[in-house]
Amino acid sequence: DGGITQSPKYLFRKEGQNVTLSCEQNLNHDAMYWYRQDPGQGLRLIYYSQIVNDFQKGDIAEGYSVSREKKESFPLTVTSAQKNPTAFYLCASSTGQGAFDEQFFGPGTRLTVL
Amino acid sequence: AQKITQTQPGMFVQEKEAVTLDCTYDTSDQSYGLFWYKQPSSGEMIFLIYQGSYDEQNATEGRYSLNFQKARKSANLVISASQLGDSAMYFCAMREGRSSGGSNYKLTFGKGTLLTVNP
Secondary structure, three states: OOOEEEEOOEEEEOOOOOEEEEEEEOOOOOEEEEEEEOOOOOEEEEEEEEEOOEEEEOOOOOOEEEOOOEOOEOOEEEOOOOOOOOEEEEEEEEOOOOOOOOOEEOOOEEEEEO | OOOEEOOOOEEEEEOOOOEEEOOEEOOOOOOEEEEEEEEOOOOOOEEEEEEEOOOOOOOEEOOEEEEEEOOOOEEEEEEOOOOHHHOEEEEEEEEEOOOOOOOOOOOEEOOOEEEEEEO
8 A cells, every 4th residue: 555654653752853754655756844843833844855866845844854765755864953842843745846746655653862 | 903803713613514613814916825724633735715805716625615705805714504514623725926937935824713523
């Protein structure tokens, strides 16, 4: 089945540590996205990538880093510079084409900083 | 100013009745798209319905329809014949400036409405 996988589902981190969230898609999509969701809030864009080896900052990129070495993979690193990293993180992908261009979402990773 | 406003933090509806979830948007672009997503307690985002700014007819997908009033900049979601499984968060989102061949990738989300369907 085609889709997006994110791992792990739950992640605990000590303050001051970097942590990497995985996102893989087998939909053959060019574009991939990372969003952050805080309780009672909508999604905010962290980073997105239109194509392999290219990515752009979203609205809240500070304290995060990404890479896009393969079309299928778009890992997100939450660095120690991110002041309030506890949140729900969602990865998405789309074809990147046309006016519609539905974004398909993964199941999410819930990160808690202890 | 917020680009997407959902004024109802929570809504209640009786099973089998219809419910309208409000969404207003703010943009100066002529070309934009409006999306509604459902987020159950499991956390995944499920796409429901899409309306393009140039679409003359309101979008419909099964029990979901989008009441698009362009002059009022509103894009309300109507769910007919509510089911218990419709209980979830619902998010309205907008992508501006994307026409055929355009390059804007960003979706802007509202804060959501928590819908509870009562038996």
